[in-house]
Amino acid sequence: MSLEPIARYETERGILIYRITAQVFPMLTANIYVLVDGAYAALIDTGSGLGASSDHIRRGIEQIRDDWGEAVDWASLARIVITHAHVDHYGGLGALRDLTSAPVAVHELDRRVLTHHEERLTMASHAISSFLWRAGVSESSHASLMGMYGWSKGLLRSVDVETVLHDGDLLDNRMLVRHMPGHCPGQVCLQIDDVLLSADHVLPHTSPHLAPESITPSTGLGHYLDALHTIAAVPGIRLALGGHEGPMHDMYARIEEIEASHERKLGRVFDVCAQPRTINELSKLLYPNVNSYDILLALEETGAHVEYLDQRGELAIANLDEVANDDRAAPRYHRL
Ligand SMILES: [Zn+2]
Ligand SMILES: [Zn+2]
Numbered sequence: 001m002s003l004e005p006i007a008r009y010e011t012e013r014g015i016l017i018y019r020i021t022a023q024v025f026p027m028l029t030a031n032i033y034v035l036v037d038g039a040y041a042a043l044i045d046t047g048s049g050l051g052a053s054s055d056h057i058r059r060g061i062e063q064i065r066d067d068w069g070e071a072v073d074w075a076s077l078a079r080i081v082i083t084h085a086h087v088d089h090y091g092g093l094g095a096l097r098d099l100t101s102a103p104v105a106v107h108e109l110d111r112r113v114l115t116h117h118e119e120r121l122t123m124a125s126h127a128i129s130s131f132l133w134r135a136g137v138s139e140s141s142h143a144s145l146m147g148m149y150g151w152s153k154g155l156l157r158s159v160d161v162e163t164v165l166h167d168g169d170l171l172d173n174r175m176l177v178r179h180m181p182g183h184c185p186g187q188v189c190l191q192i193d194d195v196l197l198s199a200d201h202v203l204p205h206t207s208p209h210l211a212p213e214s215i216t217p218s219t220g221l222g223h224y225l226d227a228l229h230t231i232a233a234v235p236g237i238r239l240a241l242g243g244h245e246g247p248m249h250d251m252y253a254r255i256e257e258i259e260a261s262h263e264r265k266l267g268r269v270f271d272v273c274a275q276p277r278t279i280n281e282l283s284k285l286l287y288p289n290v291n292s293y294d295i296l297l298a299l300e301e302t303g304a305h306v307e308y309l310d311q312r313g314e315l316a317i318a319n320l321d322e323v324a325n326d327d328r329a330a331p332r333y334h335r336l
Helices: 053-068 111-115 117-135 139-152 221-232 251-272 279-286 293-311 320-325
Strands: 007-010 016-025 028-037 040-044 079-081 104-107 163-165 175-179 188-192 195-199 239-242 315-317 333-335
Touching: 016 053, 028 053, 028 239, 104 111, 111 117, 117 139, 117 279, 117 293, 139 293, 175 221, 221 251, 221 293, 239 251, 251 279, 251 293, 279 293, 293 315, 293 333
Parallel strands: 040 079, 079 104, 104 163, 195 239
Antiparallel strands: 007 016, 016 028, 028 040, 175 188, 188 195, 315 333
């Protein structure tokens, strides 16, 4: 059995979209979609490959065949699309590659994460490490956070990519590719008629995680909000289906909620910067009750909001002399 019953949706022109839910991390489930249009079938995302994730997808495909009578199997699968190169969405690709030779498509900005996993992990680790020093974490917490960040080392393997996606592509004559950078550089939403597979760009309950673009270009709050405005301006989306959680019947209202939540966070950062503070100090004030890996996520989220305000000239650095003389000194931000 898949974790939850298979859900079935239909676009205005009759393309079917099945949702399989998989346990991708111990505390996180993700949605994998199977697009069926006559004899054509495509798999959207592949889970994490960890724990029971791939098993849930395999059984989900069996259920779509057995319970819904679709002629979907691994041998005839025409396409795999990776919505963005985060482990919970593409980590299962290596394992599923043994079952199918369907060509893999991913946006150009995320391609290298798939094809050169070790290289990207190494470079991203360097960028995270320098971000953490800049944020002002202690040496011991730097070591423990870096240890957590590198957990996936050796678990994932590099995989080939056959099709590189760009904004505006009409993939396989069915899926309109909409590039939505912010949460991930190569994040795409896929529009199929009046249905949007919104991946992690728009989620019904969670505000998608953001990190500063000083760590990874084409991420960060500025890119994310721009992309949120872009998708809000696409008319006629009747149903949005995210990479996690349930269906969204009013995506436009959900986008307004996400925007408002960022406005609130920006306001809070601005308020507490009445005193000069490091990103680490700000993160502890904004997210006082987080533990283990969530500490890193909180630092990144705080860093993204500080970066946004700093880029827009709302903050200044109070200890510039100290930073100028010491590579490891953390800037203290105060509001203007
Ligand atoms: Zn993601
Ligand atoms: Zn995700």
